[in-house]
Amino acid sequence: MASSQIVPTPQTPSQQVVRAAVVRFVGDSGDGMQITGDQFTVAAALARNDLATFPDFPAEIRAPAGTTYGVSGFQIHFAADHVYTPGDAPDVLVAMNPAALKTNLRDLKKGGILIVNSGAFNAANLKKAGYGEKNPLEDGSLEGYALLSIDITKQTQNAVKDSGLSNKEANRCKNFWTLGLMFWIYARPLEPTIQYIEQKYGKRAELVQANIAALKAGHAYGETTEVFQNRYQVPPAPVEPGVYRNISGNAATALGLVAAAELANREMVLGAYPITPASDVLHELSKLKSFGVTTVQAEDEIAAVCAAIGASYAGNLGVTTTSGPGMALKTEAIGLAIAVELPLVIIDVQRGGPSTGLPTKTEQADLLQAVYGRNSEAPLCVLSASTPGECFYMAIEAVRLAVSYMTPVILLTDGYLANGAEPWKIPNVADLPKIELKFRTDPVGFHPFVRDEKTLARAWAIPGTPGLVHRIGGLEKDYDSGHISYAPENHERMCRVRAAKIAGIAEDVPEQAIEVGNESGKLLVLGWGSTYGAIREAVERSRARGLDVSHAHVRYLNPFPKNLGDLLRRFDRVLVPELNLGQLVKMIRSQYLIPAESLPKVQGKPFRIEELEDKIRKMLES
Amino acid sequence: MSNVIDPTRLTKKDFETDQDVRWCPGCGDYSILANVQKVMPELGILPENMVWVSGIGCSSRFPYYMNTYGFHTIHGRAPAFATGIKIANPELSVWMATGDGDGLSIGGNQLMHCLRRNVDIKILLFNNRIYGLTKGQYSPTSEFGKVTKSTPYGSADQPLDPASFALGANASFVARSIDTEAAHLSDVLRRAARHSGSAFLEIYQNCNVFNDGAFDSFREKDVRAERTIRVEHGKPLLFGANNDKGLVLNTKTFALEVREVGPNGVKPEDVLVHDETNPMLAYMLSKMPYPEFPVALGVLFAVLKPTYDGTLREQKAAAKAKAGKGDLQKLLRGGATWEI
Numbered sequence: 001m002a003s004s005q006i007v008p009t010p011q012t013p014s015q016q017v018v019r020a021a022v023v024r025f026v027g028d029s030g031d032g033m034q035i036t037g038d039q040f041t042v043a044a045a046l047a048r049n050d051l052a053t054f055p056d057f058p059a060e061i062r063a064p065a066g067t068t069y070g071v072s073g074f075q076i077h078f079a080a081d082h083v084y085t086p087g088d089a090p091d092v093l094v095a096m097n098p099a100a101l102k103t104n105l106r107d108l109k110k111g112g113i114l115i116v117n118s119g120a121f122n123a124a125n126l127k128k129a130g131y132g133e134k135n136p137l138e139d140g141s142l143e144g145y146a147l148l149s150i151d152i153t154k155q156t157q158n159a160v161k162d163s164g165l166s167n168k169e170a171n172r173c174k175n176f177w178t179l180g181l182m183f184w185i186y187a188r189p190l191e192p193t194i195q196y197i198e199q200k201y202g203k204r205a206e207l208v209q210a211n212i213a214a215l216k217a218g219h220a221y222g223e224t225t226e227v228f229q230n231r232y233q234v235p236p237a238p239v240e241p242g243v244y245r246n247i248s249g250n251a252a253t254a255l256g257l258v259a260a261a262e263l264a265n266r267e268m269v270l271g272a273y274p275i276t277p278a279s280d281v282l283h284e285l286s287k288l289k290s291f292g293v294t295t296v297q298a299e300d301e302i303a304a305v306c307a308a309i310g311a312s313y314a315g316n317l318g319v320t321t322t323s324g325p326g327m328a329l330k331t332e333a334i335g336l337a338i339a340v341e342l343p344l345v346i347i348d349v350q351r352g353g354p355s356t357g358l359p360t361k362t363e364q365a366d367l368l369q370a371v372y373g374r375n376s377e378a379p380l381c382v383l384s385a386s387t388p389g390e391c392f393y394m395a396i397e398a399v400r401l402a403v404s405y406m407t408p409v410i411l412l413t414d415g416y417l418a419n420g421a422e423p424w425k426i427p428n429v430a431d432l433p434k435i436e437l438k439f440r441t442d443p444v445g446f447h448p449f450v451r452d453e454k455t456l457a458r459a460w461a462i463p464g465t466p467g468l469v470h471r472i473g474g475l476e477k478d479y480d481s482g483h484i485s486y487a488p489e490n491h492e493r494m495c496r497v498r499a500a501k502i503a504g505i506a507e508d509v510p511e512q513a514i515e516v517g518n519e520s521g522k523l524l525v526l527g528w529g530s531t532y533g534a535i536r537e538a539v540e541r542s543r544a545r546g547l548d549v550s551h552a553h554v555r556y557l558n559p560f561p562k563n564l565g566d567l568l569r570r571f572d573r574v575l576v577p578e579l580n581l582g583q584l585v586k587m588i589r590s591q592y593l594i595p596a597e598s599l600p601k602v603q604g605k606p607f608r609i610e611e612l613e614d615k616i617r618k619m620l621e622s
Numbered sequence: 623m624s625n626v627i628d629p630t631r632l633t634k635k636d637f638e639t640d641q642d643v644r645w646c647p648g649c650g651d652y653s654i655l656a657n658v659q660k661v662m663p664e665l666g667i668l669p670e671n672m673v674w675v676s677g678i679g680c681s682s683r684f685p686y687y688m689n690t691y692g693f694h695t696i697h698g699r700a701p702a703f704a705t706g707i708k709i710a711n712p713e714l715s716v717w718m719a720t721g722d723g724d725g726l727s728i729g730g731n732q733l734m735h736c737l738r739r740n741v742d743i744k745i746l747l748f749n750n751r752i753y754g755l756t757k758g759q760y761s762p763t764s765e766f767g768k769v770t771k772s773t774p775y776g777s778a779d780q781p782l783d784p785a786s787f788a789l790g791a792n793a794s795f796v797a798r799s800i801d802t803e804a805a806h807l808s809d810v811l812r813r814a815a816r817h818s819g820s821a822f823l824e825i826y827q828n829c830n831v832f833n834d835g836a837f838d839s840f841r842e843k844d845v846r847a848e849r850t851i852r853v854e855h856g857k858p859l860l861f862g863a864n865n866d867k868g869l870v871l872n873t874k875t876f877a878l879e880v881r882e883v884g885p886n887g888v889k890p891e892d893v894l895v896h897d898e899t900n901p902m903l904a905y906m907l908s909k910m911p912y913p914e915f916p917v918a919l920g921v922l923f924a925v926l927k928p929t930y931d932g933t934l935r936e937q938k939a940a941a942k943a944k945a946g947k948g949d950l951q952k953l954l955r956g957g958a959t960w961e962i
Binding site (some may be wrong): 042045046048192239240241242243244245246255258259262267269271288289290291292294296298299300302303304306307308309310311312313314315316318332333336340426427428429462463464465466467468469470471472473474475483484 | 639641668669670671672673675678685686689690691692693694695696699701702703704705706707708709710711713714731732734735934937938941942944945946947948950951953954955956957958959960961962
């Protein structure tokens with residue numbers, strides 16, 4: 001089991017083996033912390049650690065330098081055991097300026113390693129960070145941490161002074177100096193990053209040279225100075241054999257959609273309007289024209305979903321990607337897709353709200369909107385992904401259900417999954433099941449709302465098909481002819497058949513399984529979406545302490561898996577932790593009439609494992 | 623069955639549905655529908671390869687009465703649906719029916735962007751200068767001060783001109799016609815149908831219930847010749863019962879003027895010649911104040927430029943030609959990988 005504690009194991013005096021570590025890099029948005037984090041991640045992956053990462057960047061593109069709201073961070077949890085989350089509290093905090101220290105110090109583990117760039121702790125920066133006249137490096141307030149105060153700015157300038165770079169450009173190399181130092185601490189090779197630098201800055205030889213020089217100088221600093229008592233080694237994790245890559249949730253979502261199009265043998269049209277944190281799905285898919293993917297960067301969220309519905313109507317796979325505010329704008333069009341019963345996949349990468357809210361922070365508060373948030377009786381299918389890698393499979397599932405049931409399907413991911421990354425075992429395409437998809441061609445007995453007896457899906461008859469010319473639209477249609485009908489009984493019949501069609505999807509999805517623990521007992525922790533890792537880890541730790549607790553994680557949110565009610569009733573108590581004020585718990589209570597209890601959190605941040613463990617302990621002790 | 627229809631022998635009947643037409647008796651929409659159904663067979667496009675898309679409003683019921691594929695969507699968004707349809711299947715002939723409320727009020731944004739992208743769809747905007755389906759409120763083309771159910775003290779809104787709007791949005795084809803002028807409307811419809819790219823056709827349409835007679839002052843037989851000007855590419859901009867008035871450009875004020883042509887007026891060669899590829903002239907024609915100037919009808923502007931759907935299609939084909947059809951397994955393995 002992963003533990004993010006540095007557990008010293010006797011080896012050579014200078015090299016300790018630890019099972020796991022959590023490192024956080026923080027600095028100004030211009031300090032290159034994301035690149036540093038990415039490169040550190042690649043090194044951990046190549047060393048075969050299991051890992052999870054999470055970047056945390058400000059909403060502002062380039063906030064004024066030195067301010068607390070311009071701080072950008074990247075956290076990685078890597079281990080010799082299975083890793084489920086990017087970790088609670090860092091073991092090592094690398095802070096490139098006072099603002100970064102100010103906003104992140106509270107998270108650092110007591111006694112943890114604190115590396116700061118003292119070169120940035122000048123009067124102006126201290127003031128901007130809110131330290132006033134006091135310099136925390138000098139006032140003793142950092143006692144209790146293993147403080148390593150290094151003038152990284154000066155060290156970097158010295159390292160690159162022969163490169164001919166301007167002072168400004170030379171300063172920008174300090175992230176690689178820092179990375180070099182961290183590579184020394186964790187005994188990582190420099191070569192992959194050197195290759196990366198050569199690839200990235202290939203056109204400017206002086207930048208290649210300077211950044212490599214900075215990287216090597218940072219590494220040499222660790223080697224030659226005696227400020228570090230220890231180096232750490234994290235052994236490889238026992239991982240299932242296969243070919244792996246690191247993947248973020250947004251990249252996995254994009255790949256899943258492309259894979260689904262291939263499995264269904266249809267071209268895809270993505271209608272999207274740029275919105276944080278969903279835009280990367282658009283970016284990824286816009287590169288993939290050779291896969292038959294067309295992306296439309298529409299004029300607004302409404303046009304984006306409408307173009308996707310138009311594409312579905314004409315026989316392509318219509319997809320739209322967005323986040324909360326965009327979901328709100330798409331609502332009317334999604335209602336139309338429900339009324340005309342066309343396939344549509346809507347990816348909602350949730351973020352903090354309401355309104356513009358916290359664009360770069362994560363939240364799970366669009367669940368009720370996804371399930372219930374439309375005018376009138378407008379049921380559709382709602383899915384969620386639990387990990388970055390799972391976004392791939394749930395995107396395929398969303399497409400499968402959309403075309404099989406002629407319905408919009410909403411896939412809920414969130415900012416945490418979207419930007420977080422984990423090693424992902426690359427699937428063999430030949431092993432992925434094909435998506436069956438049929439267009440109606442037979443004119444005999446055709447009308448646009450003639451239904452499949454089993455799925456209740458209406459016929460998908462696309463323009464260009466001889467003999468099937470017909471009209472559809474948002475006005476209610478007659479059950480038996482597909483013509484406009486305002487007849488009272490017909491309307492209820494149509495509402496009921498649309499509801500029954502969605503409810504019937506429960507017959508076509510996997511039953512709810514227990515993730516960890518017994519099939520019955522004192523407490524079930526029921527989660528959904530990106531809380532998976534934290535819940536799983538907390539439940540495993542609690543069970544290791546002998547507590548009777550199990551974990552189940554719902555991927556199918558509407559309809560629920562057909563056995564979910566029975567499963568919940570086998571436990572004395574059910575706890576539902578969510579990054580909202582209690583949305584799944586409302587659905588569970590209303591659908592199954594059980595007194596499920598809520599553990600809500602809406603801080604734009606994921607659950608810490610500890611807070612879940614505490615709650616489990618309290619519930620089982622009371 | 624429609625799959626045995628010869629595209630060269632289509633008739634009006636092939637485009638008529640069995641649905642009851644539910645517009646008010648006397649509505650201008652009837653004559654537009656009849657005209658469209660008359661012109662469509664000439665295009666040689668089978669009904670099954672044609673899609674009519676609409677939003678919400680009286681005009682947006684249009685698809686139900688065309689025996690083609692049809693999609694009655696949501697208010698104002700028809701251009702976006704039509705864009706998706708055209709991208710997904712470029713072989714389809716995609717047409718759109720909208721109104722002054724649907725297209726210029728709630729759907730102004732979608733219409734603007736469809737026109738500027740030059741998506742290859744044909745857009746008929748029925749302008750009756752009123753909201754019909756919601757029973758008589760003023761629209762974005764209603765005149766300033768108009769008294770309606772929602773503006774008992776008169777509308778405080780300044781109206782916009784649909785053709786000027788389309789030109790401002792960089793539309794590649796902008797034309798105007800009138801519901802009651804069958805021959806003119808048919809001609810302009812044919813031109814629109816043949817245009818590659820977004821073709822925008824504004825049709826003055828009488829709402830005999832909520833805004834009756836809105837266009838009578840220039841569409842009635844006895845005033846028509848004096849109050850309208852029929853523009854034709856390459857022909858002088860003349861009008862009047864005796865063709866004795868012309869449009870002249872005052873180069874000092876950079877404005878159009880109406881001048882008598884003949885012994886007491888300007889010489890025939892001084893009259894402007896219509897050039898439908900000149901966007902400035904088209905804009906001036908669209909904006910001529912009425913009644914000081916005649917209302918310009920016909921093809922105001924028409925140029926060829928790349929279509930949105932065509933460009934996307936070319937990009938896709940080029941990407942496939944360059945990289946071969948995408949290899950999914952290779953894509954999944956993209957970036958740094960490691961084997962365990």
